[in-house]
Amino acid sequence: MALYYFDVDDNGTVYADDEGTDCDTFDQVKEEAVRALVEMIKDSLPDGDHHRLTIKVRDDGGGVVLQVSINFEVEAEHRSGGGSSPDSHV
Numbered sequence: 561m562a563l564y565y566f567d568v569d570d571n572g573t574v575y576a577d578d579e580g581t582d583c584d585t586f587d588q589v590k591e592e593a594v595r596a597l598v599e600m601i602k603d604s605l606p607d608g609d610h611h612r613l614t615i616k617v618r619d620d621g622g623g624v625v626l627q628v629s630i631n632f633e634v635e636a637e638h639r640s641g642g643g644s645s646p647d648s649h650v
Contacts, residue, residue, distance in 0.1 A: 562620060564589050566596060569614040569629075570604065580620070593617055593628045601630060609634040 561584055565577040583589045593615045600613055614629035 564592075564620070564625070565618040566593060567616045567618065568596075568600070569612070569616065570600070571610075571612055577618075586625075589617055589626060590628075593626055597628050597630060601632075 561582045563580040564583050565580045567577050568575040581592060583592060597613060597615055604611065604613065611632040612629065613632075614627060616624050617626040617628075619625050
């Protein structure tokens with residue numbers, strides 16, 4: 561078993577993992593990172609038009625071995641013309 565650290569970057573605010581998590585395989589590391597990201601998404605989105613969540617996983621030597629991230633963006637489409645909606649009939 562090896563110890564891995566899951567650091568979170570939430571819109572530029574970094575939360576370093578100082579405890580670590582024991583994982584048997586690299587697949588388990590990936591599963592844990594994705595699971596944690598999904599849980600954070602449930603808790604934090606949507607909270608505006610732009611949000612980026614990233615988990616960087618470090619091994620016990622401090623090297624980054626995996627990064628998992630998601631960008632959430634809301635962009636309004638600007639329509640030109642007479643202000644008609646897509647549902648209006650001509």
